[in-house]
Amino acid sequence: MKWQHVQQNWTAFYEAIVEKWPEIDEADLDEIDGDQRAFVAHLAEMTGQEPAEIREELREWLAGEIPSDVVMDPAHDNHSIALSSKYVGEGEDEYSDDARFGDDDDYPDDGDD
Template identity: 70%
Template sequence: MKWAHVEENWTAFNEAIIDRWPELTEEDLEEIDGDRRAFVAAIVEATGEEPEDVVEQLREWLAGELPSDVVMDPTHDNQSMRNSSKYVGEGEDEYDRDESFGDDEEEDGSA
């Protein structure tokens, strides 16, 4: 993932950030508001680590998987549906509701 993605979805990443850097607080994250330099500075201040080490940690974290909290964020739903279109059969619409998916009816046709 790229920092721009983190920055534009900052609040969705808060839980994943605190999981990775538990020294930071919700208040810290509110103050940082997606600013990369402020983020690095806050980690340096909270942990006492060298800025170069923090930048490397951040680089490694960004190279990882997108946290599931972010993937499940409602603001990503339309993009997720568009991405799923490659798995939707021809003639079907990826934006259709899924009530009938996974037929819950009994084999004799009754519900």
């Protein structure tokens, strides 16, 4: 993931950030408000590590997966839906209800139950 994802969904990342860096609390995160430089400087000050070390930790953390609670955050989810429009046929709305495609319960019983 990129810092841009973190910055755009800043509050949704609070839990994942505190899990990685337990020294920081939500009040600090509110104040930092997604500013990467401020985040690195604050962590360096709190942990006594060099900013270069924090940046390396941050690079490693960003190489991981986006936490599921962030993926499910409405802002991120709506962005993902909008990006999916390139896979939706012309004239279709990517935000429309897909109920017309049916449900697994509508399939005939194949006797495996």
